[in-house]
Amino acid sequence: MSVISPRSPRSREGTTAVSPPSSRPDPVVRRSVRPRLSAEDRDVLWLYLLTRAAIWTTAYCARWLFPTDADARDPGSVLAPFERWDWGHFLNVARDGYFPAESGPWDADWDNREAFFPGFPLALRAVHTVVPSWTAAGLLISFVAGAIAVLALARVARLYLPDAGADRRTVQLLLLSPCAIFLATGYSESLFLALALPAWLAAHRRNWPLAATLAALATTVRISGLFLAAALALHFVLTARTRADRRPLPWLALPALPAVLYAWYLHSHTGDWMAWKHAQERGWYRQFHPPWEAWSNTWESAFDHVQTTGYAFMFQAELLAMVVGLALAGVLIRRRRWPEAAYIGLSLWALGTSYWYTSIPRATLLWWPLWITLAAWSLRSPRFRTAYFCLAAPLSTLFALTYLTGRWAG
Template identity: 65%
Template sequence: MPVSTPRRPAEAPASPTTWPPAPDTGRRPRRTLPAFLRLGPGDREVLWLYVLTRVGIWATAGAVGWLFPRDGESRRPASPLSSWQQWDWWHYLHIAEEGYFPTQAGPWTAGWDNREAFLPGFPLALRAVHTVVPDWAAAGALISFVSGGVAVLALARIARHHLADLETGRRAVAFLLLSPCAVFLAAGYTEALFLALALPAWLAAQRQNWPTAAILACLACSVRITGLFLAAALALHFVLTARGLRAWRAAPWLLLPALAPALYSWFLQTRTGDWMAWKHSQERGWYRDFHAPWEAWANTWEAAFGHTQATGYAFMWQAELLAMVIGLVLLVLLVRARRWPEALYIGLTLWALGTSYWYTSVPRSTLLWWPLWIGLASWSMRRPRIQSAYLYVAGPLSAVVAITFLSGRWAG
């Protein structure tokens, strides 16, 4: 008797790839995350360290609110967020709330706050997050918290890329998070957001992913002018590593980072008639007109040790001098090691900071010197006492600077 071919059930799919169909086990195909989202053991350790230090810095902020109230007779502590609303924060907040030139005010207005000295990247991010988080200070803190997490992951991966060691990445992050000016990574300032863009850009460049590196560097240029120095370092790294015609096809991407400052200059020109409005606002508000490097050193030395300033400001100018010396030593070491792109980044940064009337915010800028933290981590691996010495000295200094800033005093 001939064997007839069985008919398919009515509910069977119209065009199955096999017959009979495989039984449904209830499992779904496993989705693979992009490489940059996959967290290995080293990444999780770094994030745990990051969370612990955030708990510590926020506990410090809460203690400052209780111990150093603005009104010495107050019986109630201020809001936990009020300690973070200091100095540059108000410029970012006013830009996010009102824009750059509210009610036709500008540099021609008496008492103008020179807010155009601050690039639009962070205020735009602040305004966007504020649509979800109603409290402005909380929105700024959230930006810095998320950005800081991205930054430390990227820093650890850059360290591992260079040195192929999980412990080196962890140490680099620890040195950054316990550095004297680490409080600014938690404040509503630009450092954390800049690092969250600049460090992944550098990591992408190490992996020859130039479109991603250029896009991230362009965004970094909208946050801090230091982004231009990053773009220069990326361009040099490309020139030194590109091999063959196919690699050089990515070269036009390296022009993209210039777009952000060009657009901002055009915006300011349409409002003020001045293509150099950003630079002129820096000169008016922060004495950042050009001076020879030795003049800037002499003026800062006078402010630090000449007894011409209140002791709190003098102490911070002493820190400016120390930070500049550290930067110069780092630059020499990078040149000796022939790390030319990183040396260019640090060199341009030091030139910009070291040619004003006096030094301003050099200690805070050390947060952006990722070769410093990776170099310290590598050094500590060879000489274990370096880690102990750093933590026992930098940790207390970090607490001092944090209390100084959170209590409303100038901290660079």
């Protein structure tokens, strides 16, 4: 079995040989990105709907069993469990803008909302024009985007794995992963994946204008879009062999444009070209620190009893997620999957050079090579599959309850 190498047209017939990417669109790739829903796609969507129902069931139970006030007789709004943490920042930007009433980082009680890219808030504001509830609008965006993302992930998996059911298994591993709750909330992960994964598919079709456009849209949502753009550029370099192949090269600069425009917008209001980074530093301690210092500070917070137990547990999850990311990068390098390795490596560098680790478990949702690699291992070893689901299921429920009850969940 080829673990994470795009397969040749003969791979579905049972061969494991992998031919180098050609300069022309691969016929298997073309089938993999067809717009029509296949039976496999419908199975993926059914799995997606079932996991959404499970999360809503968990949210319903959390309202009744874990109220903020132990003496409460009313569980509160059905949407209240989803109004946590970063959702407040997205809501504030969508509803009031980045600098309402001339307020900004010069105010003592500023919430550092400019640390969040505008893609999701803009989508939220647009959907709110037809959905009166802001929370419902955010959940609807993530619901639709998540469906697009899992379909795209399944099709990406078909590029890499020849096994029947590999696409379904890959999606299953993602949707039952510990931090999968964040694909169902009013957060930006689902929207990012709904743009990034089709961009990756378009790149494998050598449709570079489409790939660059989707990557640019992904960059409006999260800074990770720039990591995706770097991976796409490396994929272009490795596959463009003729002068005709290199003609789309200027398109690869497009994903940087949203980041530049956002920096210009923030500068026009704050006079600071690095306003986004400085907001990250003020709000989330993302000042640059060498990787070993970041690991040491996170370890201290996790195990030296300097944090409350809830925060300490989540710092332990941060350390584990970093180890998983480093192992994944090693596997990708060993398999010579250089574009994917670049994407993961840049993500790890950005997340691993702060004062301490923050949000690495959530970032695993964006690491599609991880889910494809785990799917390959689970198809090879039934024991690995059983072990994964036995561990992931309780952790997924635990993280969902942690978030839905207002505690920090990575």
